[in-house]
Amino acid sequence: MSRSLRACMVCSFVQLGSKFQSQGCPNCEEFLEMRGSSETVNECTSQVFEGMIVLNGHDRSWVAKWQRLEGYQPGTYAVKVVGTLPEDFIAAAENAGVKYVPRDGSGATDEQ
Numbered sequence: 001m002s003r004s005l006r007a008c009m010v011c012s013f014v015q016l017g018s019k020f021q022s023q024g025c026p027n028c029e030e031f032l033e034m035r036g037s038s039e040t041v042n043e044c045t046s047q048v049f050e051g052m053i054v055l056n057g058h059d060r061s062w063v064a065k066w067q068r069l070e071g072y073q074p075g076t077y078a079v080k081v082v083g084t085l086p087e088d089f090i091a092a093a094e095n096a097g098v099k100y101v102p103r104d105g106s107g108a109t110d111e112q
Contacts, residue, residue, distance in 0.1 A: 051079030
């Protein structure tokens with residue numbers, strides 16, 4: 001089963017690839033529009049990720065703050081996600097007011 005798990009490259013939410021296609025990402029669907037598009041799911045999610053944490057929705061979680069998950073939906077999240085989000089999806093995120101920071105550890109982790 002873990003082979004069909006994928007992680008969103010924007011928020012690191014982890015679920016089955018088929019669920020991304022049928023329901024989209026619970027945090028990013030508004031601007032990534034994965035629902036119904038296997039191509040978009042493949043471009044905006046990755047099967048290559050490290051570690052998993054469960055966010056239960058408490059806004060006071062230091063883990064949520066450290067992983068930049070504050071305000072996100074409860075669920076399972078990857079600690080690191082390997083992959084490159086295409087430029088047009090980065091622009092869509094930024095147009096929606098979401099500052100895209102790569103989740104592979106290569107980007108800045110503090111606010112600038």
